[in-house]
Amino acid sequence: MWGTISTTDELKPKLNWGAVREIFVKDLQELSKNRYVFYSMLILPCLLVGVTLINTYSTLSNPQISAAQISILISTVSETVIIVPAIVSVLIGSTSVVIEKNNRSLEPLLATPITDSELLVGKALAPFVPGLGIGLVSYTAIIIGVDVLTYPVYHAFILPTPILLYQMLVLAPLVGLFGTFVALFISTKIKDVRAAQQVSTFAVLPLFFVLIFASFFLTSTLDLLFALTLILVVAIVGFVRLTISQFKRESILVSWK
């Protein structure tokens, strides 16, 4: 009786989360040793948070501006932070695969009992989690910073707005996933870390052009957000499928250059 259960389990092997976690932790440890990637992924969020706070501070010097107006203004400026999860994921994602290629460490890795799915999920989590984490920290820094600056003037917390919360909790993870899978797919084709990062960055840029383009034609912010969510989901599904097609044992050993 127990034998039957065991056989069924073997036919549908489950994801070994221990193996996934090991790949994820190892990639993060390697990343922490790579100063070039480590510092470059912190520059953009620091810059965007700084610009938003400076902008808030200078806007406050205008006595005519109301709390509602400054809320809209700051929300618009802080929308740029949405790029952070994508850029950080691209920087890390392209690096983690290219390092494996350059070290020639894929063959011993694939000779372990891990499955292709475990490798893919581990490799995807390594860029996605820090990308999303840094994105959320950036949003949080903006919310706290703006509220600290504006509370003495308006005696109310003007952030977060519902739109900003939607960006943080729905769009930021989607953008992070998009950046992750773009980077993973592109880095299977490229051997140089910087080239992989540059090509991946170029590949995620159209997403932001779509965002700007859509903002001209969609009058309602809600429509814009839903349209962007839909575009992201479609793009993510596409890149996930492309990446899965490349993350097969055979392709990794034979076709990855």
Place this chain on the structure above:
Amino acid sequence: MIVASALTRRFGNFTAVENLSLSIERGKIFGFLGPNGAGKTTTMRMLTGLISPTEGTATVDDLDVSSPRNIPKIHRNVGVLPEVPGLYENLSAYRNLDFYGKLYGLKDPNLSERIETLLKTFELWDRRQDAVNTFSKGMKQKIAIIRCMLHNPEYLFLDEPVSGLDPEASKTVRDFILDLKKSGKTVILSTHNLDDADRLCDKVAVIRKNLLALDTPSNLRSKMFRRTVVFHLKEADDLIPEKLKPFSFVESVTRVENKLVMDVEDPEEDNPEIIDLLVRSGYKVQFVGEIRHSLEEIYLKLVGNNQHN
């Protein structure tokens, strides 16, 4: 036991391995020999389930390597040392091994004990916390060997295990391979170092896309060459070849100063007769030895013949 039957692998129009059939017994050291591009690495990758054959089958302990569901089971029983160590250069030696040990499903304290034992065996315990990028090529190779040993597999596939190592490190690795055999492990080597293959392997397969020869080094020697014997005399002259003519088992005689080099059929039977004749003819035989044809000569003959064909 590993069994390959009519194993073929094509990459597009290029055939890397064709119709390869062989079996590898447990507890033996088996060597794959062949020139660059002969298909050694492709064969080893197919036998370890890293890539699947285009045609034919291979099994490791009756598990078909082509079946994806068998791969994790096969990999728990197989250790692979690739041609390049493939270590995480920025991480410490210990962390590299700890990472792989966990992927193989080992847990502390067994894993840490195993890492400690192996690092001490290879005299790297004191460097365990150093980043691998500070290690010499030989030290990296040792770490890679430890990595493929961590889960105590039955089968070890070692691709060029002593490549680029200094003589001392090579000897450590060779001794370790022999120790593995003593402990009942099966070692499958791919090497260009024919001297090592001769010393280590119980059986060798010479391949060049397909199988050119499969046997023990000594059987290959006797199949491919007549045995050559050297008679050291106190004094020799040019009359000796003439005197040996009646012996049909002596295929050729060459005199080099006071030495006679002869190809004979069966030295154990033929040498006493030759010595008897030489002594009766007044020559003084100082000692007799056999020239052993190296595996390199066998290999070059096999590969050379195949090239001409």
